Amino acid sequence: MPESFPDLEPVLQRHGRQADGLIEVLNHGQELYGYLGEPLLRHIARELRLPFSRVQGTASFYHLFRFTPPLRHSCLVCTGTACHVKGAGALLAVLAGEPLAERGIELGSVRCVGTCSGAPLVVVDGAVWNLQTSTALLAGLRRLEP
Numbered sequence: 001m002p003e004s005f006p007d008l009e010p011v012l013q014r015h016g017r018q019a020d021g022l023i024e025v026l027n028h029g030q031e032l033y034g035y036l037g038e039p040l041l042r043h044i045a046r047e048l049r050l051p052f053s054r055v056q057g058t059a060s061f062y063h064l065f066r067f068t069p070p071l072r073h074s075c076l077v078c079t080g081t082a083c084h085v086k087g088a089g090a091l092l093a094v095l096a097g098e099p100l101a102e103r104g105i106e107l108g109s110v111r112c113v114g115t116c117s118g119a120p121l122v123v124v125d126g127a128v129w130n131l132q133t134s135t136a137l138l139a140g141l142r143r144l145e146p
């Protein structure tokens, strides 16, 4: 994580460096830098003239914010109703036993992505993998670049 954040300047200016722009600034900060590391949170606190504890506390309240760098790959299991009924739980169970983080794969979940006919599905690095079985999913994940 860098120590200066020039790309965030237009966002800070757009919100007039006002505290009520905190969520938007946090959101853009994460988009720009991938995650909200402590140096970035301290920068935002300074620029918005807010206590660091308030910025950190607000950010940690929302699940959409992350505080560590993303891994190389992401695997999001859809846990919407159709995928749940068609076996998302079994996919999650088998993935929970795999050393995914060691292979640079971050496991998460997502609610219905709107293509329920492909249930159960996962979203891997932004691509939808339809009609997954545990075997097919593990094989597909093994093919990802380390």
Ligand code: FES
Pocket: 078, 079, 080, 081, 082, 083, 084, 111, 112, 113, 114, 115, 116, 117, 119, 121
């Ligand atoms: S429930 Fe998974 S895509 Fe709709």
